Amino acid sequence: MSTPDINSWQSVQDEVLRRIHNRIWKPGAQIPNETDLAKEFNCGRTTVNRALRELAESGILERKRKSGTRVALHPVSRAVIAVQIVRREIEERGASYGYALIDKRVGTPPHAVTFAMELAQGEEMLHVRAVHLADGVPYALEDRWICLRTVPQARDYDFAQKSANEWLLENVPYNRATLSILATPASAFEQEYLAVPDKASILHVERATWRDKGPVTFVTISYQPGHRIISTTTS
Amino acid sequence: MSTPDINSWQSVQDEVLRRIHNRIWKPGAQIPNETDLAKEFNCGRTTVNRALRELAESGILERKRKSGTRVALHPVSRAVIAVQIVRREIEERGASYGYALIDKRVGTPPHAVTFAMELAQGEEMLHVRAVHLADGVPYALEDRWICLRTVPQARDYDFAQKSANEWLLENVPYNRATLSILATPASAFEQEYLAVPDKASILHVERATWRDKGPVTFVTISYQPGHRIISTTTS
DNA sequence: ATTTTCTTTATGTCTGCACATAACGAGAAT
DNA sequence: ATTCTCGTTATGTGCAGACATAAAGAAAAT
Missing domain, CATH: 1.10.10.10 (Winged helix-like DNA-binding domain superfamily/Winged helix DNA-binding domain)
Known part of the structure; x- marks a missing residue:
């Protein structure tokens, strides 16, 4: 040979x-x-x-x-993006991490959320909003709905110190997840808490997770304009 | 046991x-x-x-x-997104595919492109722009720079029938690729060819590829407002 | 005390062999 | 001609055993 x-x-x-x-x-x-x-x-x-x-x-x-x-005739290459807690994301950029809870209340989630979580409407869920800071500057907004039926202990947890992002990951395991990336103009809420001008273009990552058959959480992370999601190279 | x-x-x-x-x-x-x-x-x-x-x-x-x-203490879950030719993407949605070349000319790429391709400035490259249609409606814009040093045969190829997207994949293999996802407001060019209003929020996928040490191409695919990139679930 | 060397341990990989399983295709039965 | 059955073939997987390799920790030398 x-x-x-x-x-x-x-x-x-x-x-x-x-x-x-x-x-x-x-x-x-x-x-x-x-x-x-x-x-x-x-x-x-x-x-x-x-x-x-x-x-x-x-x-x-x-x-x-x-x-x-x-x-393969038309290779479908797979780009892999790492999904991790926002604190890690910020720390890996060499910035100091900060976190602030905006609000936490029980309510009925909008259609978009129940649809993404594959649920019927009307169920009350916990709504938590927070901002993640890099070097004191808003880096990303977290807008999260937590299913109280699957995660009842979330009702009494105070998310002032530790973000729901981390708390859930450490305390509520999941089996299945979906992820979706999209762009929208900044909403009034985003304009205020990300401190961006009107009609800025915001990149969002939406993620729903389930534990067995039970829905766990649906979260939207909205990044500062200019943010990039970078894929680690494969093949 | x-x-x-x-x-x-x-x-x-x-x-x-x-x-x-x-x-x-x-x-x-x-x-x-x-x-x-x-x-x-x-x-x-x-x-x-x-x-x-x-x-x-x-x-x-x-x-x-x-x-x-x-x-793992903080599992970094990996979301996998399938990167394939735009025609396939459209066909998988059950729409009929259409394609139109906008222009094709040789020129000097902007800083952003040479930077992403890890090149010095000044080299002439082939610039190809085209629009991909789903059921006759603009679905995505393709803005591509092809390195003529690595792919000299691109200069004489007429991209009117087959998109550069497909032609390159079929004819020029690559080793290494980077991928980056970002959001920007629609540029004047995008407004015109995607037929979207001023200040719409556009999701872009940028991709650079190399064959061994030689840069092959840098492409930006800009999607209609509202487009989502959906990740296939991992574990 | 510090550095170096060695031993131990758990993972990483290769091998030959066996059997399971999907699927194509030939041939038999209808 | 159509349907069914069955053998063939290539991949998919499991196994035991062997050796390779990274790395922690102990022991020895400085």
């Missing part, structure tokens, strides 16, 4: 990627099966399997039993 | 997740090592390893050689 021993799953992956990038294996074309590749690379089939499995997960290859493996 | 045989990596993962959700294993706490878990679940260590490895990749567990495995 011209290729020297390629006997780590990482090096197999590298070689496969090289062949795809160099069009030795063209988009849509089938590649040799695992057994043959293992023979060529002089390694175990398990090793080849792991290399190819990961590439399939990342969308570069398409695999089907019996049919074999082919190079 | 109280637990019946758990001998697929998927079921091991489920059981581990169950214990984390039920606080049997608390955030920050160490969990038994692979060998012990394999014994308890009556399966091979390989199986446990795969289950735990995946959970570590998804940020739920933190693993370190010798130290062992612990439940």
